[in-house]
Amino acid sequence: MAIKPLIDASTIAQRVAALGADITRDYAGKDIVVVPVLKGSYVFAADLVRQIDLSVEVDFLGVRSYGDGQESSGVVQITTDLSHPIQGKHVILVEDIVDTGLTVAYLRENLVTRQPASLKIASLLHKPARTRVPVGIDYLGFTVEDVFIVGYGLDHAQKFRNLPYLAIITDDSH
Numbered sequence: 001m002a003i004k005p006l007i008d009a010s011t012i013a014q015r016v017a018a019l020g021a022d023i024t025r026d027y028a029g030k031d032i033v034v035v036p037v038l039k040g041s042y043v044f045a046a047d048l049v050r051q052i053d054l055s056v057e058v059d060f061l062g063v064r065s066y067g068d069g070q071e072s073s074g075v076v077q078i079t080t081d082l083s084h085p086i087q088g089k090h091v092i093l094v095e096d097i098v099d100t101g102l103t104v105a106y107l108r109e110n111l112v113t114r115q116p117a118s119l120k121i122a123s124l125l126h127k128p129a130r131t132r133v134p135v136g137i138d139y140l141g142f143t144v145e146d147v148f149i150v151g152y153g154l155d156h157a158q159k160f161r162n163l164p165y166l167a168i169i170t171d172d173s174h
Contacts (some may be wrong), residue, residue: 003150007142007166012124012152016044019122019139020051023092031055032090033116037107038062038080040096043153043161044124044141048094059083061093065103076106082114091116092139096154097125101133108135125149125166142166 023032031054036045038060049056062080091111098104104121111119122139129146150156151163160167 002170003160003163003167004170005165005167006144006147006149006151009152009164012141012165013047015141016047017051019141020048020053022139023048023122024051024053027054027090030090031057032092033057033059033084033086034092034094035059035061035082035086035111036094037096037103039161040153040155041094041124044096045094048122057084057089059086061107063103063107076103078110085114086111087115088117090118092120092122095121095123097127097149098123098135098137099127099130101131101135104135105133124152125154 034045034049034056036042036058045058049058059082060080061078061082064077064079065075093107093111095104108119108121120138121136123137124141126137126140126143127146128143147168148156149166150160150169151165151167153161154166155161156169
């Protein structure tokens with residue numbers, strides 16, 4: 001297994017700053033609740049909230065999707081729930097990557113039942129080639145090909161989250 005850089009730290013930082021500016025503009029004068037989905041989005045979410053010039057609350061959702069390890073089955077278990085109600089609040093759900101759309105669709109349905117004032121989706125990455133359920137991504141970092149990506153919070157078997165850039169895992173036997 002080898003690691004091949006895909007998007008460098010500087011490019012990520014510039015894009016996250018732009019997303020933070022967009023959110024600041026879109027929610028001017030409002031308080032927001034940023035909800036990172038654990039574990040993959042924590043690095044992106046930490047950098048993103050520091051780029052938002054508003055009053056920001058942060059609460060976390062932990063989820064587990066059952067599948068073959070390569071793709072979500074769409075069966076989602078919430079392992080860590082929000083610690084505070086979101087009713088009447090402006091919520092931004094933060095994901096590391098949207099590929100099939102199944103997890104985000106489930107989380108959106110779940111959060112809507114909690115009656116937020118608004119609910120938007122921010123994702124560092126989108127992998128449209130794997131889409132099974134289309135979901136709108138309101139704040140998108142990058143669109144990527146159908147490759148396995150690690151770094152900047154994304155892992156392979158709990159490793160590589162600490163890379164400051166995004167990379168592709170390649171089979172080094174070729």
